[in-house]
Amino acid sequence: MIIIALLLIPLLASAITAAMRNPRRMELVYLLSAVGSFAAAVWLAGEVLRSGPVAWGNGFLYADHLSALVALLTAFVYLVSAPYAIGYFRQEAKDHASGEIIDEKIPSSRLRLYYSLTPLFGFSMLLVTVANNLGVMWVAAEGTTLASIFLVTFYNRRNSLEAAWKYAILGGVGLSMALFGTVLVYYASYPILGGENVSNLNWSVLVDSAPRFDKTVMRLAFILALLGYGTKAGLAPMHTWKPDAYSEAPVPVVALMATAVLDCALYALARFYVLTARCLGPAFASQLLILFGLLTIGIAVPFILQQRSYRRLLAYSSIDHGGIMALSLGFGGVLGPLGMLLHMTFHSVTKPLLFFCAGNFQQHTGNDSLKKGAGGLLHTLPVSAPMFLLATLAVTGTPPFSMFQSEFTVLRAGFAAQHIGVVIVFVVLVVAIFCGFFYHASQLVFGAPNGLPRGEFSRWKTWPVIGLSLIVVLLGFWLPAPLYALVEGAARILEVHP
Amino acid sequence: MFFWQDPQFGNKMITLMAALVLVIQILMVSQRWLVTNIRAFGVQSLLLACIAWTIAYFNHAPHIYWVAALTLIFKAGLLPVVLERLVARIEIRQEIEPFVNVPLSVLVAGMLTLLAYVVSESFHRPNEPAGHGLGHNTLAVAIAVFLIGFFMMVNRRKALSQVLGLLCLENGLLLAAISLTYGMPLIVEVGIFFDVLVASLLLAILVYRIRETFDSMDVSRLSRLRG
Numbered sequence: 103m104i105i106i107a108l109l110l111i112p113l114l115a116s117a118i119t120a121a122m123r124n125p126r127r128m129e130l131v132y133l134l135s136a137v138g139s140f141a142a143a144v145w146l147a148g149e150v151l152r153s154g155p156v157a158w159g160n161g162f163l164y165a166d167h168l169s170a171l172v173a174l175l176t177a178f179v180y181l182v183s184a185p186y187a188i189g190y191f192r193q194e195a196k197d198h199a200s201g202e203i204i205d206e207k208i209p210s211s212r213l214r215l216y217y218s219l220t221p222l223f224g225f226s227m228l229l230v231t232v233a234n235n236l237g238v239m240w241v242a243a244e245g246t247t248l249a250s251i252f253l254v255t256f257y258n259r260r261n262s263l264e265a266a267w268k269y270a271i272l273g274g275v276g277l278s279m280a281l282f283g284t285v286l287v288y289y290a291s292y293p294i295l296g297g298e299n300v301s302n303l304n305w306s307v308l309v310d311s312a313p314r315f316d317k318t319v320m321r322l323a324f325i326l327a328l329l330g331y332g333t334k335a336g337l338a339p340m341h342t343w344k345p346d347a348y349s350e351a352p353v354p355v356v357a358l359m360a361t362a363v364l365d366c367a368l369y370a371l372a373r374f375y376v377l378t379a380r381c382l383g384p385a386f387a388s389q390l391l392i393l394f395g396l397l398t399i400g401i402a403v404p405f406i407l408q409q410r411s412y413r414r415l416l417a418y419s420s421i422d423h424g425g426i427m428a429l430s431l432g433f434g435g436v437l438g439p440l441g442m443l444l445h446m447t448f449h450s451v452t453k454p455l456l457f458f459c460a461g462n463f464q465q466h467t468g469n470d471s472l473k474k475g476a477g478g479l480l481h482t483l484p485v486s487a488p489m490f491l492l493a494t495l496a497v498t499g500t501p502p503f504s505m506f507q508s509e510f511t512v513l514r515a516g517f518a519a520q521h522i523g524v525v526i527v528f529v530v531l532v533v534a535i536f537c538g539f540f541y542h543a544s545q546l547v548f549g550a551p552n553g554l555p556r557g558e559f560s561r562w563k564t565w566p567v568i569g570l571s572l573i574v575v576l577l578g579f580w581l582p583a584p585l586y587a588l589v590e591g592a593a594r595i596l597e598v599h600p
Numbered sequence: 601m602f603f604w605q606d607p608q609f610g611n612k613m614i615t616l617m618a619a620l621v622l623v624i625q626i627l628m629v630s631q632r633w634l635v636t637n638i639r640a641f642g643v644q645s646l647l648l649a650c651i652a653w654t655i656a657y658f659n660h661a662p663h664i665y666w667v668a669a670l671t672l673i674f675k676a677g678l679l680p681v682v683l684e685r686l687v688a689r690i691e692i693r694q695e696i697e698p699f700v701n702v703p704l705s706v707l708v709a710g711m712l713t714l715l716a717y718v719v720s721e722s723f724h725r726p727n728e729p730a731g732h733g734l735g736h737n738t739l740a741v742a743i744a745v746f747l748i749g750f751f752m753m754v755n756r757r758k759a760l761s762q763v764l765g766l767l768c769l770e771n772g773l774l775l776a777a778i779s780l781t782y783g784m785p786l787i788v789e790v791g792i793f794f795d796v797l798v799a800s801l802l803l804a805i806l807v808y809r810i811r812e813t814f815d816s817m818d819v820s821r822l823s824r825l826r827g
Contacts, residue, residue: 263809274766275753278773289780318722
């Protein structure tokens with residue numbers, strides 16, 4: 103029952119805001135839907151922790167620890183981006199009214215587009231996490247792309263059309279490959295499960311009989327699923343849509359795309375990984391994941407080192423973290439999945455903070471350049487600038503922040519799996535990313551005053567930043583026991599022993 | 601037994617139509633005119649609907665009739681009309697300018713077909729019970745159409761012809777889905793169709809908006825975002 107509530111709340115909110123005219127009321131419905139979704143996700147996680155997997159409608163919707171964790175993270179990002187979005191768009195509207203930004207105006211119909219499409223976007227992501235049928239999961243993943251195309255074109259600028267075009271074309275091709283992978287899984291399972299029953303494509307049904315599937319077909323199915331959902335997650339070399347989409351879409355949407363969509367795509371990939379590893383033994387899928395993961399982290403390094411725009415810098419950081427998660431899953435064993443899910447959890451808390459601060463910078467200075475007159479933001483933005491520095495330290499994995507712990511778990515998983523060479527390369531790349539990222543962040547925050555007026559715009563934009571910073575600091579010292587139990591339970595689902 | 605009740609006859613018809621689907625796909629690679637390409641896509645979708653109908657008829661799989669009907673209405677009927685109107689409305693130059701010239705493109709398409717046959721060979725289950733799964737000819741065609749569609753997308757610089765490549769790629773996917781398993785459970789097929797439809801409409805709108813802003817649909821000019 104709670105699963106239905108989780109899905110219905112954002113869906114209803116989307117329908118309601120689509121029929122509204124008054125921006126203030128749209129804000130209210132949107133905020134309520136975010137709070138409601140998060141409450142439902144917490145409830146679902148509690149239910150799963152208490153009494154094991156929850157199912158609805160003959161197993162059509164199904165939530166185990168893994169689903170509950172990803173749904174919780176998705177709903178969390180949706181929750182924190184809601185108040186921020188309100189402040190963000192109020193400032194856009196005000197800047198337009200005072201004539202500071204002349205290239206684009208924000209009429210209320212455009213706001214309605216945002217306030218109705220974003221809950222739909224959230225709904226599709228939550229459906230990815232609780233859909234048991236691999237086909238429905240694919241439909242939902244396609245839904246996330248469709249719901250967000252017009253959020254990327256929100257500003258209707260030349261660049262945003264270009265970004266949306268890349269996003270749509272790459273997303274379309276990628277997801278068609280994922281669909282081919284899904285079809286092949288069905289074909290591989292057909293001689294064993296037989297019949298034309300809808301529930302035959304249910305993951306919970308497939309997973310038990312996976313060892314008896316056709317091995318050749320499963321091998322091809324995993325490659326296609328890896329390419330397909332890998333495109334959605336932004337694994338190299340299919341990552342090229344990410345920096346464009348992330349630098350053109352409105353910041354609250356980007357926060358969702360950089361964390362929740364990444365989590366959902368990796369979640370779908372992990373489901374295929376379990377099926378393949380059970381069928382073929384973990385070695386085949388692991389090698390591919392390690393290869394793609396390492397390539398992804400490696401490709402992010404040069405772009406982070408010589409980046410000229412901080413929105414794109416954050417996008418490459420998000421690509422890098424997607425690679426780390428894929429790598430950790432590839433290491434396998436007991437620690438690999440644990441490292442991946444811990445990293446996913448901490449990343450989903452830290453990355454929105456970075457994007458919110460960057461959004462505050464951009465709205466204050468009017469551009470997202472790292473060079474042109476940038477610097478000295480510490481003098482003008484007394485909350486966002488120090489928090490940006492804090493989040494930079496957290497996201498690059500500096501102790502004592504939580505992402506250090508998860509990256510350390512990834513390292514241990516690599517040693518346990520005896521991939522010493524891979525681990526050494528990984529450490530070198532992460533250190534290089536830390537140097538590049540920290541250099542750019544300090545350039546931006548410190549330095550001579552830049553002459554802009556001092557002060558934050560509104561509490562809507564500073565409170566999410568302060569709240570998230572507190573959570574980031576807190577998670578470095580204390581991980582709540584129920585959350586850890588959820589992560590551990592989810593990691594156990596992804597454990598496959600040879 | 602009459603020939604229209606003989607499953608063997610059905611299989612032969614399907615193989616014949618699948619071969620035609622492949623021929624049309626290669627024709628699209630060699631064709632320079634956008635409108636001809638759109639019409640070829642319509643005919644290909646029509647053949648796909650016929651294949652789905654034949655499978656449904658000879659194997660008594662009623663839910664595949666839905667696939668046939670949806671393909672006929674949307675992919676053979678609605679989409680080609682919408683795309684042609686779009687071409688007429690935005691008055692672009694009607695010629696496709698591929699990156700690789702036509703003879704070489706056809707050669708590449710031939711190589712991809714060969715690759716598809718090699719891949720589908722490993723799927724062959726010789727001792728499979730009769731009446732389940734088509735000959736691997738159909739699967740090979742499906743994979744070939746998928747790959748050639750992918751090649752068309754990479755090879756073309758105009759936005760609309762890229763969309764056409766994507767649609768072809770999805771035709772190959774659909775052929776694979778129905779020929780491998782006689783259709784996945786219906787709910788998935790319906791989901792697929794709605795997504796394909798919405799995706800193509802979105803792309804068409806996007807194409808139109810690109811046209812408005814850029815005065816050209818040349819995707820190779822979409823290159824301001826780098827690094």
